[in-house]
Amino acid sequence: MKYDKISILRLLEDMSPTRRCEDSMRIVVAKPGLDGHDRGAKVIARALRDGGHEVVYTGLRRTPSEIIRIVTDEDVSALGLSTLSGAHDVLIPKICDGLREAGLGDVMVFAGGIIPNRDREFVFEQGVRAIFGPGSRTDEILSFLDACSDRIEKGEPIGVGQSAGWRWE
Ligand code: B12
Numbered sequence: 001m002k003y004d005k006i007s008i009l010r011l012l013e014d015m016s017p018t019r020r021c022e023d024s025m026r027i028v029v030a031k032p033g034l035d036g037h038d039r040g041a042k043v044i045a046r047a048l049r050d051g052g053h054e055v056v057y058t059g060l061r062r063t064p065s066e067i068i069r070i071v072t073d074e075d076v077s078a079l080g081l082s083t084l085s086g087a088h089d090v091l092i093p094k095i096c097d098g099l100r101e102a103g104l105g106d107v108m109v110f111a112g113g114i115i116p117n118r119d120r121e122f123v124f125e126q127g128v129r130a131i132f133g134p135g136s137r138t139d140e141i142l143s144f145l146d147a148c149s150d151r152i153e154k155g156e157p158i159g160v161g162q163s164a165g166w167r168w169e
Pocket residue numbers: 029034035036037038039040041043044079080081082083084085086110111112113114132133134135136137141
């Protein structure tokens with residue numbers, strides 16, 4: 001059987017591992033502060049795209065105000081913060097407060113990287129809904145995003161400025 005160029009492209013598209021996601025989210029994956037560890041953020045950005053989400057990656061060394069501006073400009077519903085530098089205790093509160101002050105309280109914030117167990121509660125208290133450390137499986141992160149979409153559909157709180165309580169653990 002002979003294939004022309006277009007049918008081969010269609011075949012490849014059908015075979016692509018990209019998961020068709022009905023509840024696709026638009027997400028910024030950001031690297032706040034002076035943190036040069038970008039492998040995890042790039043892996044996650046790719047995995048979320050393969051999971052059917054639209055992802056904007058900020059690149060390295062963004063200030064909290066730059067991140068808030070990108071979230072505004074890109075009109076996203078979620079912000080994923082990747083932090084391995086140890087400055088999460090300063091940067092995450094600044095970003096979460098900044099989002100609320102900018103009227104972006106409906107944006108859902110989640111995080112990953114090196115966040116020691118002793119700091120997890122503090123990070124959740126800032127309005128972060130999930131923390132994924134080293135070795136996290138991408139299918140679990142995608143399940144978390146599915147759960148977020150369900151909550152948005154049902155009108156349940158999920159944003160950084162909405163009532164606390166629900167978190168993914
Ligand atoms: C590789 C590495 C480097 C590379 C980075 C290369 C790169 N381009 O990324 C290099 C050699 C450059 C480096 C440098 C340094 N490093 Co380094 N590095 C590591 C190491 C060994 C692995 C990190 C990694 O790439 N893992 C693989 C990726 C895929 O995993 P990950 O990033 O953890 O991401 C996963 C999850 O965390 C999560 N995730 C991550 N981000 C996000 C975001 C979202 C939204 C979500 C949902 C999930 C998520 O999902 C990912 C998949 O499971 C870690 C130790 C470790 N075991 O983690 C130390 C480590 C992070 N480094 C450390 C340090 C101290 C440094 C240096 C300061 C060392 C020095 N004195 O120069 C410098 C700082 C450089 C800088 N400018 O920031 C410390 C940080 C300590 C801390 N936070 O308290 C660590 C923990 C080592 C240690 N045990 O001390 N490092």
